[in-house]
Amino acid sequence: MTASTAAPRPAHPFFDHPVPLAFAHRGGAVAGRAGLENTHAAFARAVELGYRYLETDVHVTADGHLVAFHDATLDRTTDGSGPIAALSWAEVRRARVGGSEPVPLFADLLRAFPHARWNIDVKADAALTPLLEVLDSADAWDRVCVGAFSESRVARARALAGPRLATSLGTRGVLGLRLRSYRLPGAVSRGALCAQVPVRHGGVRVVDRAFVRHAHARGLQVHVWTINDPARMRALLDLGVDGIMTDHIETLRTVLAERGAWVR
Numbered sequence: 001m002t003a004s005t006a007a008p009r010p011a012h013p014f015f016d017h018p019v020p021l022a023f024a025h026r027g028g029a030v031a032g033r034a035g036l037e038n039t040h041a042a043f044a045r046a047v048e049l050g051y052r053y054l055e056t057d058v059h060v061t062a063d064g065h066l067v068a069f070h071d072a073t074l075d076r077t078t079d080g081s082g083p084i085a086a087l088s089w090a091e092v093r094r095a096r097v098g099g100s101e102p103v104p105l106f107a108d109l110l111r112a113f114p115h116a117r118w119n120i121d122v123k124a125d126a127a128l129t130p131l132l133e134v135l136d137s138a139d140a141w142d143r144v145c146v147g148a149f150s151e152s153r154v155a156r157a158r159a160l161a162g163p164r165l166a167t168s169l170g171t172r173g174v175l176g177l178r179l180r181s182y183r184l185p186g187a188v189s190r191g192a193l194c195a196q197v198p199v200r201h202g203g204v205r206v207v208d209r210a211f212v213r214h215a216h217a218r219g220l221q222v223h224v225w226t227i228n229d230p231a232r233m234r235a236l237l238d239l240g241v242d243g244i245m246t247d248h249i250e251t252l253r254t255v256l257a258e259r260g261a262w263v264r
Helices: 040-048 106-112 125-138 151-164 171-181 209-217 230-239 249-258
Strands: 021-025 053-060 066-068 117-122 144-147 194-198 221-225 243-246
Touching: 021 040, 021 221, 021 249, 040 053, 040 106, 053 106, 053 125, 066 106, 066 125, 106 117, 106 125, 117 125, 125 151, 144 151, 151 171, 171 194, 171 209, 209 221, 230 243, 230 249, 243 249
Parallel strands: 021 053, 021 243, 053 117, 117 144, 194 221, 221 243
Antiparallel strands: 053 066
8 A cells, every 4th residue: 555646756867766766874884794884895785786876974074075974973983083074084084994994085986886876964064065066076966865954954055056956855844744744834945855754753753654645745755764674664665655765775675676666
């Protein structure tokens, strides 16, 4: 059983692929390559498995280099330490994720995987302009969707880049969409092409049939993160969600394949 409104295909090349979209979250942060999230090795493995959509995060070093990395500091996943924003690229590049893999520049990932599409979580205000400069230099606007928890950061990305850049809703926009799905007043920012959301936020259910139906009625795709359990994947697909982000990339591929929905 699926949502009652048809899944939209926003008029941006990023979405030019049959739904549901399968996103390798941080390249596939768990299965098979534990500890190597957001590395060239993780993304290469996801692409080898057939993933066309890769999810990553970006920060900027003290001297302006844009890196693919989730945390604000190196401490959790590398043998280095300290905040990325306070370190030079020369210092960051010496760190090894999981003790073996270097922290990649995002520009290098764009070049290394020219057919991949990238969902990018901009983790800091300072990273936004460097990201847009990288996208402009690589003419990679068609391959990218930008999101952030910060509503103002997403709005600024849209204002600076215009319609050539696909973006998701920010936090306030998702709240507005949830309220509207309850038929309550709520503001949903214009210009976004998708809602990228967890199933729950705190104790509040975000994704249900009404939310998906209302998003589709507004022309928005719904992408859900981060789903690693196959039963939950199936339940969300039955609701009609348009994309799933997962650390367990083999599991999601298997679930989609059994439904005839795995498309390389």
